[in-house]
Amino acid sequence: MTDITELGIAAIRDGVASGDFTAVEVAEAFNANVAAASALNAFIVETPEIAISMAKAVDDDRAAGKDLGKMAGVPIGMKDLFCTDGTQTTAASNILGGFIPQYESTVSANLWKAGAGMLGKLNLDQFAMGSSNETSAFGNVISPWRIGGGNNAPLAPGGSSGGSSTAVSARLCPAATGTDTGGSIRQPAAFTGITGIKPTYGRCSRWGVVAFASSLDQAGPMAHDVRDCAIMLESMAGFDPKDTTSLDLPVPNWQAALNSDLKGKKVGVPREYRMEGTDQDILDSWDQGIAWLKDAGAEIVDISLPHTKYALPAYYIIAPAEASSNLSRYDGVRYGMREVPEGANLQDMYAATRSAGFGAEVKRRIMIGTYVLSAGFYDAYYTQAQKVRTLISQDFKAAFQQCDVILAPTTPTASFPLNDKNKDPLSMYLNDVFAVPASMAGLPAMSVPCGLNKDGLPLGLQIIGNMLDEQSVLNAGLAIEERAGFTARPDKWW
Amino acid sequence: MSVDKETVTKIASLARIAISDDEANALVPELNNILGWVDQLGEVDVSGVEPMTAVIPNELRMREDIINADPLTGGGVRDKILANAPDAEDGFFAVPKVIE
Amino acid sequence: MTKKYTVQGATGEFEVVIGLEVHAQISSQSKLFSGSSTEFGAQPNSQVSLIDAAMPGMLPVPNMECMRQAVRTGMALGAQINKYSRFDRKNYFYADLPQGYQISQLYHPIVGEGEIEVTLDEKDPDSATKKIGVERIHVEQDAGKLMHDQHPTSSYVDLNRCGVALMEIVSKPDMTSPQEAGAYVKKLRSILRYVGSCDGNMEQGSMRADVNVSVRRPGEELGTRTETKNVNSIRFLMQVVEIEARRQVDLIEDGGEVVQETRLFDPNRMETRSMRSKEDAHDYRYFPDPDLLPVELDDAFLEECKQSLPELPDEKRERYENELGLTAYNAAVLTAESETSFWFEELLAQSVERTGKSDKDLAKQCANWLLSELFGALNKLGVTLEESPVSPSQGAELLSLVADGTISGKIAKDVFEIMLETKQGAEQIVEEKGLKQVSDTGAIEAAINDIIAANEDKVEQYRGGNERLLGFFVGQTMKAMQGKANPQIVNEILKKKLDS
Ligand SMILES: [Mg+2]
Numbered sequence A: 001m002t003d004i005t006e007l008g009i010a011a012i013r014d015g016v017a018s019g020d021f022t023a024v025e026v027a028e029a030f031n032a033n034v035a036a037a038s039a040l041n042a043f044i045v046e047t048p049e050i051a052i053s054m055a056k057a058v059d060d061d062r063a064a065g066k067d068l069g070k071m072a073g074v075p076i077g078m079k080d081l082f083c084t085d086g087t088q089t090t091a092a093s094n095i096l097g098g099f100i101p102q103y104e105s106t107v108s109a110n111l112w113k114a115g116a117g118m119l120g121k122l123n124l125d126q127f128a129m130g131s132s133n134e135t136s137a138f139g140n141v142i143s144p145w146r147i148g149g150g151n152n153a154p155l156a157p158g159g160s161s162g163g164s165s166t167a168v169s170a171r172l173c174p175a176a177t178g179t180d181t182g183g184s185i186r187q188p189a190a191f192t193g194i195t196g197i198k199p200t201y202g203r204c205s206r207w208g209v210v211a212f213a214s215s216l217d218q219a220g221p222m223a224h225d226v227r228d229c230a231i232m233l234e235s236m237a238g239f240d241p242k243d244t245t246s247l248d249l250p251v252p253n254w255q256a257a258l259n260s261d262l263k264g265k266k267v268g269v270p271r272e273y274r275m276e277g278t279d280q281d282i283l284d285s286w287d288q289g290i291a292w293l294k295d296a297g298a299e300i301v302d303i304s305l306p307h308t309k310y311a312l313p314a315y316y317i318i319a320p321a322e323a324s325s326n327l328s329r330y331d332g333v334r335y336g337m338r339e340v341p342e343g344a345n346l347q348d349m350y351a352a353t354r355s356a357g358f359g360a361e362v363k364r365r366i367m368i369g370t371y372v373l374s375a376g377f378y379d380a381y382y383t384q385a386q387k388v389r390t391l392i393s394q395d396f397k398a399a400f401q402q403c404d405v406i407l408a409p410t411t412p413t414a415s416f417p418l419n420d421k422n423k424d425p426l427s428m429y430l431n432d433v434f435a436v437p438a439s440m441a442g443l444p445a446m447s448v449p450c451g452l453n454k455d456g457l458p459l460g461l462q463i464i465g466n467m468l469d470e471q472s473v474l475n476a477g478l479a480i481e482e483r484a485g486f487t488a489r490p491d492k493w494w
Numbered sequence B: 001m002s003v004d005k006e007t008v009t010k011i012a013s014l015a016r017i018a019i020s021d022d023e024a025n026a027l028v029p030e031l032n033n034i035l036g037w038v039d040q041l042g043e044v045d046v047s048g049v050e051p052m053t054a055v056i057p058n059e060l061r062m063r064e065d066i067i068n069a070d071p072l073t074g075g076g077v078r079d080k081i082l083a084n085a086p087d088a089e090d091g092f093f094a095v096p097k098v099i100e
Numbered sequence C: 001m002t003k004k005y006t007v008q009g010a011t012g013e014f015e016v017v018i019g020l021e022v023h024a025q026i027s028s029q030s031k032l033f034s035g036s037s038t039e040f041g042a043q044p045n046s047q048v049s050l051i052d053a054a055m056p057g058m059l060p061v062p063n064m065e066c067m068r069q070a071v072r073t074g075m076a077l078g079a080q081i082n083k084y085s086r087f088d089r090k091n092y093f094y095a096d097l098p099q100g101y102q103i104s105q106l107y108h109p110i111v112g113e114g115e116i117e118v119t120l121d122e123k124d125p126d127s128a129t130k131k132i133g134v135e136r137i138h139v140e141q142d143a144g145k146l147m148h149d150q151h152p153t154s155s156y157v158d159l160n161r162c163g164v165a166l167m168e169i170v171s172k173p174d175m176t177s178p179q180e181a182g183a184y185v186k187k188l189r190s191i192l193r194y195v196g197s198c199d200g201n202m203e204q205g206s207m208r209a210d211v212n213v214s215v216r217r218p219g220e221e222l223g224t225r226t227e228t229k230n231v232n233s234i235r236f237l238m239q240v241v242e243i244e245a246r247r248q249v250d251l252i253e254d255g256g257e258v259v260q261e262t263r264l265f266d267p268n269r270m271e272t273r274s275m276r277s278k279e280d281a282h283d284y285r286y287f288p289d290p291d292l293l294p295v296e297l298d299d300a301f302l303e304e305c306k307q308s309l310p311e312l313p314d315e316k317r318e319r320y321e322n323e324l325g326l327t328a329y330n331a332a333v334l335t336a337e338s339e340t341s342f343w344f345e346e347l348l349a350q351s352v353e354r355t356g357k358s359d360k361d362l363a364k365q366c367a368n369w370l371l372s373e374l375f376g377a378l379n380k381l382g383v384t385l386e387e388s389p390v391s392p393s394q395g396a397e398l399l400s401l402v403a404d405g406t407i408s409g410k411i412a413k414d415v416f417e418i419m420l421e422t423k424q425g426a427e428q429i430v431e432e433k434g435l436k437q438v439s440d441t442g443a444i445e446a447a448i449n450d451i452i453a454a455n456e457d458k459v460e461q462y463r464g465g466n467e468r469l470l471g472f473f474v475g476q477t478m479k480a481m482q483g484k485a486n487p488q489i490v491n492e493i494l495k496k497k498l499d500s
């Protein structure tokens, strides 16, 4: 019998449905992998009993002849940014230490409704702020990948969904939820050789997801392949009246419409993405991707996104500004940590609690956000950044007059050793340079593994689609996936 | 634009984050490094450009005025509200005494 | 013309400039951004949703009714309605503000400029009127409540009010005396109650004012203003203006300077004092709330708002004067509060139905009875019009008995007394007590014959030209008839007999 933990969403679902194995067997197999992988530090909370009881419910439904959901019997990892009723949710921050939500996020509730089960809560960069998972209060996640040849330096799994990327890559779960504010699904997916898609802003409800930057945050799936991403995204997405930015549109049947034949499709290649400081391996993989899509029948067009250069600095005004306000609710009054120094008044309590509870990167971003919104600076920074954002959006709008999807690298480098960039925030920020523009415009974007670099580390290609056109993104992703034949796996060392 | 230590201290106070003198000193170059980098946005000609208000073309939906129409967004859930409180007494949240 | 209000200082007179920010709770069942109830007086934290408590990941969804009421209020003030508005966040930390920001509207309020016309002396409807500008109305969340007396070292937080919808109605600095400020709030409250957008209940905090006061020597530039927060009665409001103006004048004359600050009114000590606890270099870092898209109102929505507006006090007053022929004074008093005008109109409508007479014929009688008899009685009982033991339809029953001559106006007063005591209907009382007016000419003529026979001297004097004696004969006749004789018939017969 095959090792169940090698399987992805579609295979597990189908196996459970056809009786090849039970959902409980699946849950047990993954529980075992999770339990054996503490060295990766991918989970903040493990919930093996929940995984079993949810699996049992699926098995019971099957026995009773009930209709099974799209993800029936598939246990997943839940990024610890999604509030889960009765299970600790911390956003990887001490300030939410011990917080037990009394409610379930819409996205996780949708997944449970589709028959998925929960293996645990996945580690991440604190409040999703980071690109290497080093800002977590629960210690960083370690990528299952190693350079090899005796170099066992721990590598970054990417961030902020680093627990998700590691867990899927190391077969601790067949799929995991991620959230993407400025690349937090795509960059870790690229770093660990898995597939992840951020849908159009508004496809997935933000209700019950700990907010980082409201106008950018969007949930999405991280899984082994394009088909699994399509299935899982269908289960996560959908209109939610509790989120006014949620799109009141039916969820397309993306999986059924998957088609890697790109005849008649145009793929845009943005010249501004050929940036200095990009690894040659990355540039080569990009050229390879262009060749693959041509091979799939697509016409390649040269496009221009003139404001690309400004997306990242604009992001580092808008995201911290929104975050500085969104994180004001962590004040020690109603939940989470409270620090009351001797003789402290209310305002002292706030300052002490927030100082002790937030990590350094979170504080840094709150400080930047507070500064750019403060009197006298608001227009120069925030308004200017929102205007630049309009221009970035217009760039994409113009580009999609000429092409159906855009192909670009996901990241300028492959995974880097832990501690490499965390001393210099700016160099860390620059890792999201290719991912952030699509976030700023709210567009669907995906990372698909395309090969290994000279160190044997995975690289990802990014496909950016027009608003609401996840289908074209998935189809182009599938075309790459079929041609890349990416089967590389990290050697198990944990 | 750049910040000095006094500004850093003021921002930290506005943001209710207690910082030590050393931390303030360390934050000055860190923040200036980032602010210096974002300053390049000033190069962009934005004349006639509206600041973005909605990233996707979507209209604000409003709700009907109905009490507890959805239990997830309604009241009457005091136990849930107080469940995680560091200090709850007699149905209230308690905080260090405020003198107004 | 009333004299200009000034504050006399040792070195001369000072003018006062007043602007008001009135926070009015919007009448809605549920809160502005959550489904929890707005009902007053519930157990602590029982009317709080996960959203109101700012749990992680919670999102606001605006209540349409709150926006509708703000628009209707704006329309009632003749204000500009902004089809495009936005919610902004006002960031600050306080225990009554779980989100760490108040969702409000700074940059694009839902209602722009309008105005309110106030009568400066409400006792005198002919006194001068003044138009007070309204700068804007925006919609925002109320905060929770902090309680300081329950515990020696803790303050307690109750979030029941947190997230209740408020309209902040910001006036222009157009008022120059406590009277004007009082008249403005009174008129504003009246309009809100007519519109139904706020119950105007200041005791329960449904309406409260931030009072901006500055002083200046005549002709000089505007002085530095102070803002006295959360003043919750019209009397206090007028006192705050007086006290604060006095304080500022004294300060200036002592060589001091007024600092721009927020202050608190202490009605027990009759003073305002600086709210130092909140004086922490305010920088609210307003920015558009990224959880909410812009509010865009369409024509159909605005049309519905307009159609649903009731007749407003100024229009009503004019109609009462011009179409019903009421005095300016009566029209003003009847329309000052929506309850009074609704009561009056119900009384009038029922009277019209009972008697078949026109409203113009009955209006004066109804107005007089309501303003003197009913109000007098309510005053004595110490109850409000809403608590009146007599309903408009019962009042109409009584008045129609007078109108059709069944009882006299004098008997009506007695019947009304009995109605108040026994809660019986007027017709029943008149029937049971035999108070029906006698219009039987035979009985009246017989009584008159007796009186004329007994007072021949007075008859002589009358016929000799002392016509004032007619009153004496009427009185005697009414007395003989126990007040129940139809006075018109008594008059007719007396005149016929005496003049013959
Ligand atoms: Mg105010």
Ligand SMILES: [Zn+2]
Pocket (backbone or CB within 6 Å): C023, C140, C168
């Ligand atoms: Zn206000």
